[in-house]
Amino acid sequence: MIKPKVIKVKKDILHKNNELAATNRALLAKTGVVALNLVSSPGSGKTSLLEFTLTNLGRELKMAVIEGDQQTDNDARRIAATGVAVVQLNTQSACHLDAAMTKRAIDETDLDALDLLFIENVGNLVCPAGYDLGERMKIALLSVTEGEDKPAKYPKMFRNAEVMVITKIDLLPYLDFDMSACLDYAGRVNPDLKVFLLSTKTGEGCSAWLDFLRALVKEA
Amino acid sequence: MIKPKVIKVKKDILHKNNELAATNRALLAKTGVVALNLVSSPGSGKTSLLEFTLTNLGRELKMAVIEGDQQTDNDARRIAATGVAVVQLNTQSACHLDAAMTKRAIDETDLDALDLLFIENVGNLVCPAGYDLGERMKIALLSVTEGEDKPAKYPKMFRNAEVMVITKIDLLPYLDFDMSACLDYAGRVNPDLKVFLLSTKTGEGCSAWLDFLRALVKEA
Numbered sequence: 451m452i453k454p455k456v457i458k459v460k461k462d463i464l465h466k467n468n469e470l471a472a473t474n475r476a477l478l479a480k481t482g483v484v485a486l487n488l489v490s491s492p493g494s495g496k497t498s499l500l501e502f503t504l505t506n507l508g509r510e511l512k513m514a515v516i517e518g519d520q521q522t523d524n525d526a527r528r529i530a531a532t533g534v535a536v537v538q539l540n541t542q543s544a545c546h547l548d549a550a551m552t553k554r555a556i557d558e559t560d561l562d563a564l565d566l567l568f569i570e571n572v573g574n575l576v577c578p579a580g581y582d583l584g585e586r587m588k589i590a591l592l593s594v595t596e597g598e599d600k601p602a603k604y605p606k607m608f609r610n611a612e613v614m615v616i617t618k619i620d621l622l623p624y625l626d627f628d629m630s631a632c633l634d635y636a637g638r639v640n641p642d643l644k645v646f647l648l649s650t651k652t653g654e655g656c657s658a659w660l661d662f663l664r665a666l667v668k669e670a
Numbered sequence: 671m672i673k674p675k676v677i678k679v680k681k682d683i684l685h686k687n688n689e690l691a692a693t694n695r696a697l698l699a700k701t702g703v704v705a706l707n708l709v710s711s712p713g714s715g716k717t718s719l720l721e722f723t724l725t726n727l728g729r730e731l732k733m734a735v736i737e738g739d740q741q742t743d744n745d746a747r748r749i750a751a752t753g754v755a756v757v758q759l760n761t762q763s764a765c766h767l768d769a770a771m772t773k774r775a776i777d778e779t780d781l782d783a784l785d786l787l788f789i790e791n792v793g794n795l796v797c798p799a800g801y802d803l804g805e806r807m808k809i810a811l812l813s814v815t816e817g818e819d820k821p822a823k824y825p826k827m828f829r830n831a832e833v834m835v836i837t838k839i840d841l842l843p844y845l846d847f848d849m850s851a852c853l854d855y856a857g858r859v860n861p862d863l864k865v866f867l868l869s870t871k872t873g874e875g876c877s878a879w880l881d882f883l884r885a886l887v888k889e890a
Contacts, residue, residue, distance in 0.1 A: 491711045491712045491713060491793070491795075491816075492711045492795045492816055492817075492820055492823070492824060493711060493813075493815065493816025493817045493820060519823055520796065520823060520824055520825070520826070521822065521823055521824075521825055522819070522822050522823050524819050524822070524823065543800065543826065545765065545794070545796035545797045572796065573711070573795065573796075573823070573824075574765070574794055574795070574796050574797075575711075575712045575793065575794070576740065576765035576792065576793075576794050576797070577765050577794075577796070577797065580763070593713075593815065595713065595813065595815035595838070595841070596711075596712055596713025597712075597713045599742070599744050600712055600713060602741065602742050602744070603712070603739055603740060603741055603742050603744065603793070604712060604740055604741075604793075605740070605741055606740070606763065618815070620844075621815070621841065621844055621845075624840075624841055624844055625841075
């Protein structure tokens with residue numbers, strides 16, 4: 451077996467948006483709105499989790515959604531179909547939301563009428579990790595089809611998140627996904643990470659997720 | 671139903687690496703090496719496709735791999751296990767490979783001994799789209815678990831690729847993936863896109879992929 455050569459490449463990424471994120475955070479705190487920044491690879495199930503959540507908590511909590519996508523308003527239309535207010539941000543070439551874009555969307559939102567504000571970031575397990583939008587916390591989704599080593603390979607995202615939601619667990623019987631290895635990788639990157647395992651298709655594991663959101667709003 | 675508000679956010683991404691990519695391209699052409707830049711979301715199956723390809727073409731073609739990851743040498747170890755030479759590039763915080771990193775890896779590679787050089791980019795459906803590494807072509811993978819609308823939502827990647835490989839088709843019976851919608855989205859973004867549908871788990875569709883690689887080497 452040939453030993454791989456390893457070259458380290460360092461690169462700085464500029465963070466100029468922290469001040470604006472602090473402004474967003476202060477505004478959200480003042481109005482008592484819990485803002486959650488949903489981050490993951492493309493297709494991990496962020497929009498499906500939102501559809502499930504909005505449908506199941508719609509009678510209890512006042513919610514709105516900011517949708518980040520490079521192109522299309524597909525996701526915003528899926529959210530709007532649940533009857534919840536949604537603002538679509540099309541980032542064009544940009545690979546993540548930033549605090550300035552978020553501010554523009556917040557300005558379109560009636561915060562006084564809200565308990566929970568979901569921000570669905572651009573599908574990207576790398577770049578959104580470094581950008582504070584002013585959210586209460588980042589919630590990182592990982593679908594079981596992506597493989598168990600993603601928390602180790604993209605550690606910044608799972609380190610900067612407070613919650614990991616492992617999605618699509620209904621597919622586990624058809625995959626070689628090693629759940630205990632995944633949880634071990636995640637725990638090594640972020641020992642404080644709170645984890646949910648669920649499938650919005652079957653509903654398995656979803657009640658714990660909904661209870662978690664209810665508790666967040668209650669604490670706010 | 672509430673109509674979503676749409677805000678357009680424009681952002682420039684700098685491209686300073688085109689000159690160096692041209693240098694890489696000239697060097698690869700001079701030595702008759704076909705370099706393929708594999709791009710996709712995290713967990714779409716780039717490494718699995720490489721393992722399958724290296725194992726099945728190892729007696730016919732001389733191949734090497736450059737592995738791009740933020741962290742870990744997991745993928746490089748998987749490739750090395752096939753007996754093929756591999757250079758791991760750890761990009762740390764960077765969200766894509768660039769021509770300079772690629773140059774450093776090429777310098778570690780014996781091009782005269784090669785037919786095919788695979789470059790496995792960082793798992794990211796956004797940022798690698800804008801970076802020319804000097805490759806012969808970009809090959810974009812999309813796993814059926816990610817949903818059929820990804821070519822529309824991340825159009826730059828599928829526009830800049832010459833080939834789309836739809837992976838994990840063995841999972842189709844367990845998903846609500848609309849293949850014809852996917853091909854329609856992809857065709858609208860890039861009418862010239864060549865498409866392969868395959869599963870490296872069952873081998874279905876893989877012979878067409880291997881024939882495509884053989885033909886690329888023959889033409890070089």
